[in-house]
Amino acid sequence: LLQYIYYHNWYGGFDEEASLLHNELTFFFWVGIEAESEDVAIEMAELARVRSSTVLAYAADVQRQNYPDWNLRMPARVLTTLGSPWSKSCPIDDLFTRGLSLIAEEMEESDGEGGTWKVSYAVPCPEDLRKSEWTRILAALRSPDDPQVWRLAFYFDQRMVAQSEAIYGLLTILYVCISLVVASLFFSRDANVLVLLPVENMISKVEAIRDNPLYAMKMADEEFKTEEMKKDRLRAQEKQRSWWLELILEKTIIKLGSLLALGFGEAGASIIELNMLGADTAGVDAMVDGIRTDCILGVCRICDFSIATEVLQEKVMTFVNQVAEIVHGVVDEFHGAANKNNGDTFLVIWRTSALDLTPAQVAKIADMSLLAFCRILCAVHRSPVLARYRGHPGLQQRLKGDKCRVHLTGGLHFGWAIEGAIGSEFKIDASYLSPNVSIAESIERGTRVYGVSLLVAESVINLCSPGMASECRLIDCVVITGQQDPMKLYVVDLDHRGLAVEISIEQRVYWTSRVRFKARQHLEDDKREKWSDEVHMLDLFNHDEGLTIMRSPYSLEFLQIFKMGYYNYYEGEWQVAK
Numbered sequence: 001l002l003q004y005i006y007y008h009n010w011y012g013g014f015d016e017e018a019s020l021l022h023n024e025l026t027f028f029f030w031v032g033i034e035a036e037s038e039d040v041a042i043e044m045a046e047l048a049r050v051r052s053s054t055v056l057a058y059a060a061d062v063q064r065q066n067y068p069d070w071n072l073r074m075p076a077r078v079l080t081t082l083g084s085p086w087s088k089s090c091p092i093d094d095l096f097t098r099g100l101s102l103i104a105e106e107m108e109e110s111d112g113e114g115g116t117w118k119v120s121y122a123v124p125c126p127e128d129l130r131k132s133e134w135t136r137i138l139a140a141l142r143s144p145d146d147p148q149v150w151r152l153a154f155y156f157d158q159r160m161v162a163q164s165e166a167i168y169g170l171l172t173i174l175y176v177c178i179s180l181v182v183a184s185l186f187f188s189r190d191a192n193v194l195v196l197l198p199v200e201n202m203i204s205k206v207e208a209i210r211d212n213p214l215y216a217m218k219m220a221d222e223e224f225k226t227e228e229m230k231k232d233r234l235r236a237q238e239k240q241r242s243w244w245l246e247l248i249l250e251k252t253i254i255k256l257g258s259l260l261a262l263g264f265g266e267a268g269a270s271i272i273e274l275n276m277l278g279a280d281t282a283g284v285d286a287m288v289d290g291i292r293t294d295c296i297l298g299v300c301r302i303c304d305f306s307i308a309t310e311v312l313q314e315k316v317m318t319f320v321n322q323v324a325e326i327v328h329g330v331v332d333e334f335h336g337a338a339n340k341n342n343g344d345t346f347l348v349i350w351r352t353s354a355l356d357l358t359p360a361q362v363a364k365i366a367d368m369s370l371l372a373f374c375r376i377l378c379a380v381h382r383s384p385v386l387a388r389y390r391g392h393p394g395l396q397q398r399l400k401g402d403k404c405r406v407h408l409t410g411g412l413h414f415g416w417a418i419e420g421a422i423g424s425e426f427k428i429d430a431s432y433l434s435p436n437v438s439i440a441e442s443i444e445r446g447t448r449v450y451g452v453s454l455l456v457a458e459s460v461i462n463l464c465s466p467g468m469a470s471e472c473r474l475i476d477c478v479v480i481t482g483q484q485d486p487m488k489l490y491v492v493d494l495d496h497r498g499l500a501v502e503i504s505i506e507q508r509v510y511w512t513s514r515v516r517f518k519a520r521q522h523l524e525d526d527k528r529e530k531w532s533d534e535v536h537m538l539d540l541f542n543h544d545e546g547l548t549i550m551r552s553p554y555s556l557e558f559l560q561i562f563k564m565g566y567y568n569y570y571e572g573e574w575q576v577a578k
Contacts (some may be wrong), residue, residue, distance in 0.1 A: 001050060001060045004305065005031070005082070011074050011117050023390050026344035030126050032086060034101015034138070039231055044150050050085025055497060063445050075117050076100050084278050090125035092160035097153065101125065102292035126155045133159045134487035161384060232432040284446075290420030290433070296369045296412060297432070299438040300327055300337070300376065303407045304399060305344030311394035320344075323406065324388060326379045331572065332525055334372035336363065345441075348372075349432065355456040364461035365412070367537035368530070370472075370492070373410045373454050377494055378546035380408050387501040407453075411444030426514075435482040450475060453496070460489035467538040472565060473559065491555040499546060 007461070008028035018127045022387040033048055034039040053283060064212030088104070109117045112187050126134050139152040147510045176232045267400055302323055309316045324346065328338040329346045363481045380386060386406040389395055396404050443455050452475075461469050472490035479486050529535060541547060569577035 001031070001048075002055065004028075005102075006058075006062060008154075008156065009074065011078065011111075027160070028154060029103050029123060029157045030090075030101045030134075030155035032088070032090070032097050032101060033150055034095045034153045035099045036095060038089075039097040040150050041089075042095040048152065049084075049086045050082060054082070055083040073111060074435070075107065077107065077109075077112075088124060088417050090127060092125075093126060099153070103157075103276055109385065123157075125133065129157075129159070130162070132162050150486070182202070196444050223417065258331045259387070261286075266472070288421060290418040292416055293351055293419050294414075295432070296350040296366060296414045297417065297434075297437055298331075298348040298350070298369060298373060298410060298412050299440045299444040300346040300348065300373070300410045301444055302344040303409060304403065307398045308389075308395065311398060319389070322383075323408070324379065326386075327376055327408075327524075330372050330376045330379060333523065333530070334368040334375075335527065335531060336369060336372060340429070344444060347432070347437070347440075349417075363463055363465045365529075366460055367465055367468045369412055369460065369536050370456060370464060370468055373412060374492055374494060374541070374547055374550075375544070376410070377408060377453055377496060378499065378544070378550060380406055380497040381499045382502045382546060384501055384503070407496070409444060409447040410471070411440050411442075411447065411451075411453045411457075412455070412460045413440040413443055413457040414463055415439065439480050443480070443489070446478075450489075450491065452491045452495050454492045456492065456497055457492045458490070461488075461490050465538065467536075471541060472491045473536075473562065476566075477570065485496050494547070494550040495551060496554045498549045498552065 005028060007028060010027045012026075026226070035044065042118075056079065059074070079243050081104070082101060084100065086099045088098065088100055090099070093276050102117045104122055105119065105121045106122045107117065111117050117234055117252045123129055126136070135156045135158050137154040137156065139154070256497055308319060312319055316467050320341075320343070324338075324341060326344050327348070333336055336348050336350045338346065341347050350365050352365055357365070383406075390405050392404075413436055415434060417432040417434035419432055420430070422431055422433065439457070443457055446455050447453060456472055461472060464472075472492055474488055475491050476489045477486050478489060530540075565577045
């Protein structure tokens with residue numbers, strides 16, 4: 001009995017992906033004795049029960065055996081239920097049934113491996129479900145001729161199967177309806193084009209003339225103008241018309257989907273998904289519940305942005321977009337996601353939850369976030385497009401000397417955030433809300449205090465691989481608003497003054513659909529290559545030409561002396577630290 005229950009473990013088949021791999025008898029939830037007499041049912045149920053000690057011993061034995069094809073874990077309260085008396089009476093089909101249910105109570109309990117056992121709807125008796133939502137398997141233990149017939153019955157939860165069948169049925173009906181509508185439109189097209197539309201146009205003109213007879217003269221002029229415009233369009237599109245009409249709907253859908261993706265970003269993917277799945281209504285519900293996610297939060301800020309806005313005026317939009325192209329491009333290359341642009345500030349995300357990631361993969365994501373920010377700083381100072389602003393007369397007057405250049409500062413922090421829609425039915429933004437977002441912004445503001453370009457929180461360093469973490473220098477331990485415990489701050493030593501601007505090759509690129517497709521494919525190949533096990537972020541960090549130049553001024557002697565000074569500072573030896 002216990003072997004049968006473990007093989008058809010309801011809590012083992014709860015995972016949606018796993019349920020697709022099993023048959024319909026995966027979700028066992030109720031066992032009991034069925035008899036025509038209530039006394040027989042009570043008597044046999046008492047004899048059939050399993051003692052608690054036997055259940056615990058069997059569970060321990062199964063854990064030791066480690067069967068590969070079974071899910072061997074059950075909640076502790078379920079094991080207690082298996083060892084309890086079969087005392088639940090559930091009349092089914094005019095029979096006296098007595099047994100126990102594995103999902104008799106609502107519960108939500110951690111499985112100890114990052115998952116959750118959850119029973120959102122208690123089922124003490126099979127009759128608490130619809131007839132189509134359970135299946136009964138009977139064990140014929142006694143002869144049919146025995147006057148005291150009793151049987152051991154097993155009940156299986158079929159709610160997922162019933163739900164799938166209902167969805168398939170709805171899709172079939174939807175397909176039939178769409179087919180009928182399309183067919184009716186196809187057959188009525190000629191009538192609409194040849195009869196109804198011309199008649200409606202004539203009626204509208206007659207009504208206009210009836211209301212204002214003098215309008216007829218003006219109407220003639222407008223009609224002539226409309227006819228001439230139609231002739232010009234027909235002559236220009238005569239060669240393209242045969243295929244243009246066939247592709248217009250497909251291209252429109254693709255463009256709308258692309259605009260949705262660009263507008264909502266990764267944080268708004270769930271909003272689009274939930275509304276597109278809601279085929280039962282044409283209404284849009286953008287205010288969906290948020291999702292908690294663990295992520296690395298990065299904040300980039302353009303330095304001296306207020307001065308750039310005053311000087312560049314309307315061209316500041318082009319300036320911001322040129323910087324955003326570098327920031328978003330590098331972040332996407334290293335498996336991050338651009339989220340919010342607030343003038344001079346860019347919020348970027350690397351999600352570490354909602355994916356089945358191993359600790360090594362989480363460390364790689366942390367390494368990618370650190371390397372991405374270093375690459376951003378390098379790319380900004382080597383960009384020939386942004387280098388042109390160094391010679392802008394207005395910026396040279398307001399920003400003296402070496403400050404007259406485009407420069408970014410950044411901060412990285414790891415923590416939880418709520419991903420979802422912010423706003424109302426009139427306007428929404430898909431973003432992240434959390435005290436950790438404010439902490440990341442505070443860390444970025446700290447770059448101006450310490451006079452560095454990139455600050456990394458201790459939370460990110462703890463996720464990084466040891467090699468990448470060793471490339472960062474500990475500079476302080478502070479308490480930031482929003483976090484009670486002191487936090488160590490690290491800096492990546494980067495000096496952009498030694499970087500030379502890349503030589504710009506004046507070559508006009510015509511961004512046709514074909515060229516854009518090839519460029520996207522190339523970027524996707526580079527992105528996939530970085531995620532492979534053969535590519536290590538530390539190797540990319542150490543062999544990057546630009547980063548090597550930026551780190552060259554920081555010698556080993558400097559790092560050792562600073563380390564000595566920091567520890568004296570940390571221990572309160574102020575004079576020695578100086």
